[in-house]
Amino acid sequence: MCRDYLRPALLILASIAVGVVGWSGHVLLLPVALGFPLLWSFSRSRSVAALVSAGYFLAASRGLPQGVATFYSSDIWPGLLLWLCASLGFVAVHLVLWTNKESVRPFRYFLAAVIMTIPPFGITGWAHPITAAGVLFPGWGWWGLGFMTAGLAGLVTRIWPAVAIALIGLWLWTAASWTEPHLPNGWRGVDLKLGASLGRDVDLHRQRDLVATVRNAASDGARFVVLPETALGFWTPTVARLWTGASGDTDATVIAGATMVDATGYDNVLVAIDRNGGSSILYRERMPVPGSMWQPWRSWFGESGGARADFFTNPVVSIGGRRAAPLICYEQLIVWPILQSMLHDPDFVVAVGNGWWTEGTSIVAIQRAAATAWAKLFAKPLVIAFNT
Missing domain, CATH: 3.60.110.10 (Carbon-nitrogen hydrolase)
Structure with a gap:
């Protein structure tokens, strides 16, 4: 019984940590967000997948309640309400598209990623893991975006360890040679x-x-x-x-x-x-x-x-x-x-x-x-x- 609750609890805690660290505001930490699709795929039920999605999204957007309270010079409750409402779209998409069938899981996650990119769900598509493409594939343009998309889909398959090792290797390589974008002349x-x-x-x-x-x-x-x-x-x-x-x-x-x-x-x-x-x-x-x-x-x-x-x-x-x-x-x-x-x-x-x-x-x-x-x-x- 304890083991049945321990795994979901660890997945949810890990998703919160991924949201906090990946979206801490340090550009070289953006690839930490790639842990979300992995944790989503580790979920053994639709309800756990929803809680993992909620933990990640709410942690990534944790500054919203305080920001809204400051903007409107009000207490924290309106910000909390907006924070929770904004998460509903992200959670709903990943809840509906979750599956325990390994053969279709990559396509399902790819579909969720696309839906969270474009309106209407893309209107609140914050904390999208694909943003890390610029860290892992700097200068690759659309090819880099394609490889990043393939990497996200690969993280929800059986070969996820190999995919994760490859992405971590790219991360370390680019971090070692990272330079900020330069200003246009003048x-x-x-x-x-x-x-x-x-x-x-x-x-x-x-x-x-x-x-x-x-x-x-x-x-x-x-x-x-x-x-x-x-x-x-x-x-x-x-x-x-x-x-x-x-x-x-x-x-x-x-x-x-x-x-x-x-x-x-x-x-x-x-x-x-x-x-x-x-x-x-x-x-x-x-x-x-x-x-x-x-x-x-x-x-x-x-x-x-x-x-x-x-x-x-x-x-x-x-x-x-x-x-x-x-x-x-x-x-x-x-x-x-x-x-x-x-x-x-x-x-x-x-x-x-x-x-x-x-x-x-x-x-x-x-x-x-x-x-x-x-x-x-x-x-x-x-x-x-x-x-x-």
């Missing part, structure tokens, strides 16, 4: 530490401080300066005139986050302000944060508000004669936005975020690690700009 990402005031404090003094920050970066030779998500606050004609007027005093083109509001809702965007005094909307976020930003249920009740999700539009943007793959905040935690962008073979990746609300959690570190892994997989330069 580009500079500016990290800020302005907390919750960024994007909310939009007075003239704040805007002038940001202009001065851009000028300092440009004085070091940067021709393109990237500011974090929502750095400019609401993008209005007044703010546009201020920045286009200031751009005449510098040789740098500014790429900055902003918010565009209308009667039906708002867009989370990146704007480009060039050295010739022009400005334009460069990118509209494809997948805002579900719940706190993207609230599609409002339209069901005839209400307006919430951020718009542009899903599969503008996967790459042109700037300075080159093509960039933009990722705003939440898009760095899920898989399909970066893969959609890479289908268009961009020249580099631009990742921005405003993570003031994640203080005390590893969320921003995880976003950085994921963006770094994807840039390494496809051998693309990476520009990162975060506010904390």
Whole structure:
């Protein structure tokens, strides 16, 4: 009787450890997440597979309750509710597709991995083990993604020890020679530490401080300066005139986050302000944060508000004669936005975020690690700009 309970308990504890370590925010630890499919396949019943899936997902996204509480200035309960609700999709997919038939188990896990990559389940497809492809197969591009997928399927077969040894060998090899993605020539990402005031404090003094920050970066030779998500606050004609007027005093083109509001809702965007005094909307976020930003249920009740999700539009943007793959905040935690962008073979990746609300959690570190892994997989330069 004790043995019947010991094995499931050990599997669940191991899945929690895999989620915590794999998604600790250190890019070279991402391959630890490959332990999840192994533990899922070791489950001897559907209920144990569900608990293993829940343990992994909840551990990997453990910063969400505290982050939500900080964002809404509330107690922990709304964050806990969102945390549990977000896990339902991941658990349901792996619950339904679990099987004790070894012959079909690789196909079932492959199907689960694909489902958690693309909408609708991919909308909350955090902590996807395939993100580790950038650590194990840096520079291999789509071939690396294919080998990573085959490796994940191989971990749920009888030959899993051989597959695990091969993947561990690759992990050690790449870790020994690891280098961070380099910046594109002439580009500079500016990290800020302005907390919750960024994007909310939009007075003239704040805007002038940001202009001065851009000028300092440009004085070091940067021709393109990237500011974090929502750095400019609401993008209005007044703010546009201020920045286009200031751009005449510098040789740098500014790429900055902003918010565009209308009667039906708002867009989370990146704007480009060039050295010739022009400005334009460069990118509209494809997948805002579900719940706190993207609230599609409002339209069901005839209400307006919430951020718009542009899903599969503008996967790459042109700037300075080159093509960039933009990722705003939440898009760095899920898989399909970066893969959609890479289908268009961009020249580099631009990742921005405003993570003031994640203080005390590893969320921003995880976003950085994921963006770094994807840039390494496809051998693309990476520009990162975060506010904390």
